[in-house]
């Protein structure tokens with residue numbers, strides 16, 4: 001069985017094709033990179049509309065299959081930016097109707113977790129999902145993926161990107177911040193906001209920008225942002241692992257490309273006698289393969305959905321998904 005998945009919750013439109021063994025036969029994408037300012041939902045949607053058909057063709061060519069050999073069309077139903085979600089859902093519906101194949105809508109956050117489980121062979125991990133718009137600590141309990149902790153304001157990647165934009169770094173700023181942080185020497189005091197299992201980043205962002213205006217070394221500032229924000233994530237992840245008593249931690253989302261974050265979580269895991277797993281880089285960021293794979297799991301275990309039931313959901317919560325495949 002082959003599944004074709006289309007991702008399009010935010011800045012990236014991606015198309016992936018996977019088989020039942022979680023082999024990724026193709027995974028191609030295009031990302032909006034605004035020259036100034038943040039991502040404009042309508043502009044991002046226009047970008048996705050332009051790119052989605054060529055990407056579908058490119059994915060089929062890369063996988064070496066004809067489109068009518070695909071057995072299932074999956075798409076990202078949410079959470080995400082409304083115009084982007086609607087564009088991608090429309091493409092998925094058109095494709096499913098044209099090919100006369102079933103369609104399934106997938107929760108984006110759950111997909112980050114499932115592709116990690118599928119690729120890394122870790123059965124029951126706690127997921128630290130750290131991306132641009134989302135920051136959540138997720139684990140499975142009694143038929144659902146439960147959110148144990150999450151950001152109370154902005155996603156960690158948004159915090160990094162907003163900081164980077166103000167100090168003149170290109171989008172996305174995460175990689176530049178990581179590079180500058182390597183030459184950081186002094187740990188500057190920044191707000192460390194952990195509230196129970198939750199985190200918050202806007203106070204840290206404001207404080208970092210104030211320090212920047214006061215002329216502190218950029219390298220020290222990047223270093224301090226990373227040390228503070230990543231320690232917050234590591235702390236809530238550890239608390240969730242202790243609470244649900246799970247021995248594996250899985251990383252997902254674009255921010256987990258950061259080597260310093262990986263080191264911190266790896267160290268915490270080792271101290272608890274736990275293991276850390278990270279999927280291949282192109283499967284950490286938003287991608288079509290994770291949607292294809294989660295769609296496949298859902299389709300094989302759950303009821304069929306009619307095209308009329310494929311409405312998008314901008315605020316689709318991780319714990320709304322009934323996990324029929326576990």
Ligand code: AMP
Pocket residue numbers: 012130131132133156157158160161172173174175178253254255256257258259284285286
């Ligand atoms: P996603 O939303 O999952 O596609 O991830 C995109 C986010 O990952 C953006 O906010 C980037 O700034 C961030 N990112 C990418 N690479 C790195 C890195 N090396 N360190 C920190 N953040 C990163």
Ligand code: MG
Pocket residue numbers: 108112131132134253254285286
């Ligand atoms: Mg994501």
